[in-house]
Amino acid sequence: MSSPQAGPPEQPARDRGLHARLLAALGPAITAGEYPPGTVLRTEELAARYEVSRTVAREAVRVLESMHLVVSRRRVGVTVLPPEQWNVYDPQVITWRLAGADRGRQLRSLTVLRSAVEPVAARLAAELATPRECAELTEHALGMVATSRGHQLENYLVHDIAFHRTVLRASRNEMFARLGDVVAAVLAGRTHHDVMFSDPRQEAVTLHVRVAEAVREKDGARAESIMRTITEDAMAELDVLAP
Amino acid sequence: MSSPQAGPPEQPARDRGLHARLLAALGPAITAGEYPPGTVLRTEELAARYEVSRTVAREAVRVLESMHLVVSRRRVGVTVLPPEQWNVYDPQVITWRLAGADRGRQLRSLTVLRSAVEPVAARLAAELATPRECAELTEHALGMVATSRGHQLENYLVHDIAFHRTVLRASRNEMFARLGDVVAAVLAGRTHHDVMFSDPRQEAVTLHVRVAEAVREKDGARAESIMRTITEDAMAELDVLAP
DNA sequence: CTAACCCCATAGGTCACATGTATTCAATAG
DNA sequence: CTATTGAATACATGTGACCTATGGGGTTAG
Structure with a gap:
């Protein structure tokens, strides 16, 4: 079921x-x-x-x-x-700060971190992902497509988070994998608070599908490049919201 | 004195x-x-x-x-x-693991993380560094030049660490800045254990000087590119050591 | 003005005991 | 024989009373 x-x-x-x-x-x-x-x-x-x-x-x-x-x-x-001095990588601390006053600054810092890490993770994933992980990636990308219309934001979010988590895990780097929670928190925060009052942009959805393709075809450079576009879009969205 | x-x-x-x-x-x-x-x-x-x-x-x-x-x-x-499940970003945990058995794997993970973060940090530093930070950068780069010959590895290490710390701090991103300790631990570990039995390669030294120049001239793209070369060299060194 | 000294507020540490709760296992019912 | 129930148990969790150690700050002596 x-x-x-x-x-x-x-x-x-x-x-x-x-x-x-x-x-x-x-x-x-x-x-x-x-x-x-x-x-x-x-x-x-x-x-x-x-x-x-x-x-x-x-x-x-x-x-x-x-x-x-x-x-x-x-x-x-x-x-x-x-x-x-704060240990800003502690998931607990991140959660507390995201819930508190300087959500904005925190979200911005984390998004910049994503823009550095996720493209590299995507390249590594393309080189190292198992067939199982490739399948998961495709599945979640298609899930995003399926839920990208008709105000199914919550379901969309689930696939979005799972997609990025899988990429980070497939990079076979424990430091990257550990950022899964961070990315999840950022995406959830974005959906539940600021932007995304309406359906996600189709371009963004397409980019995810193309990353899944690139990984499946073991094209590291392409996966990295497309993921870079995704994270740059994420930063641009933040700038639109709070200049 | x-x-x-x-x-x-x-x-x-x-x-x-x-x-x-x-x-x-x-x-x-x-x-x-x-x-x-x-x-x-x-x-x-x-x-x-x-x-x-x-x-x-x-x-x-x-x-x-x-x-x-x-x-x-x-x-x-x-x-x-x-x-x-471990909180691998906790400085304490990093220290423990670097001192322990799987130093190698840990060092590799951290170096990959550096390769993702430091180039982006360098670009941001070029855009956002204060004159004071630009001066520090130049100072430490020159310090590296001065100590790169004649078996002054310890002094060289001090400048190397300070250089990378300054770049990360100048990026004005708290998540990046917090990785200063990590980079310091990696560089120290490399000097004290594995490689670097002889003087550092002059190419590496030159690259640091050029990053300082690029930052001073606010050339983000160049700073990022050169820093990428530095971190790629670091990864290559690791691969030579333990294939 | 400096240096030595002492006081005591506060964290650090120990102990004995009470509570709560999940696991385990046996007894009972179906 | 299986499933439900319920009691026993082992461990963490929580509490309060007590003592020790240390470093900041005021005080005094030089």
Whole structure:
């Protein structure tokens, strides 16, 4: 019937535990600039404010520290670090920032990153993709075609994300593959917030189909070139939205 | 006399605290495959083995969990996750892996990432660099020239790292800027282990000087192109070393 | 003005105990 | 024999009381 992984993209129970609740409160607050760099939070105060034990507060601080959002020093407290120090590749941090105030800037940074990575990934994919991955690529490209008309944005998004994920995975580079989540977040954010109120442009859809073709024919240069057009279009869309 | 930052690349007191010692033991062990995916570690057992309190063990586990190296579930224990899930952009994880067994694979992945990112960063730098940054770039390129002969590899490395860091920073993209540490780790690893037993090739040095020129003249296309040559050379060097 | 010194606020660490929850497995029903 | 139910169990999770260590800052002595 329906494919096995057709369920909603629920997170695998990440918000379990008191400690995670604290994190879910502090992380967004810090990344949103609610606590400006230099602010000191004492663990005891945090424990009191969020009504948890000191142990839980300390665990949360440890995690924030590993993300370089804060630094914890004796006799001083937990100090919020400036944004330049943040571990901006941490999926958690990315999620928090995309949900917060400077969504725009974040989206722009990530889109530029995409424009650097995805074309190279497409070239590698053309050289290294398995037949199975080629088939997936074609399938999702055709899925995009099928859902590109008639206000089926959600279904279109699913195929779009799957397409880019497959390219990144097929590049056989773990660093690229790991950006799948980032790309998914960017595409989802774009669909759900800014642009894309109407059906996607047919040109964009066609480009995806042509990438799938190029990969299948092991034409790395062509795959790279077409993917470059796709990511440049994505950047152009952003510029139209917020100049 | 000597420049202020001439000292050894000490980490800024990251290994402070019992909790950090545990991490420094567990992280490398897991990333090196000493505990294969699926292995379960009970916190109590960890606390006993490393002679720390359960509280400390729990904090370490929390951090490892935030890096997606392990997952902690009730009634089951702390389960080691497969490498595909690891947060491979975490500087800590990168360091651990570069120190461990699959240095080679890791170095290769990172070099491919560089080849995607640095050319685009160079183009943006040419468009956006401040005069100050242009000066820094020239300074470090000349520093590379000056130290490229007579077995001054360590000094050469300092300038090489600073050069690439400046390019990434000048691109005005936080995601790119954050890769400065990664590039530094790759360059340092290359100098200290594999290749580069003799003086660097003069061609490579010249290419850096030309990138600095292109950026100063705001010629984005040229900067990108030359940087692409640099990163392609880096990949070729890797292939010569381990085919 | 500088250097040595001491105080104490705060993180760091330990322990004992209580709670909750998924897994497991056996007993029972169908 | 299979499926459902339910209790036992093992582990993480959470709490509070307590002690230790350290580094920032004020104070004093030179």
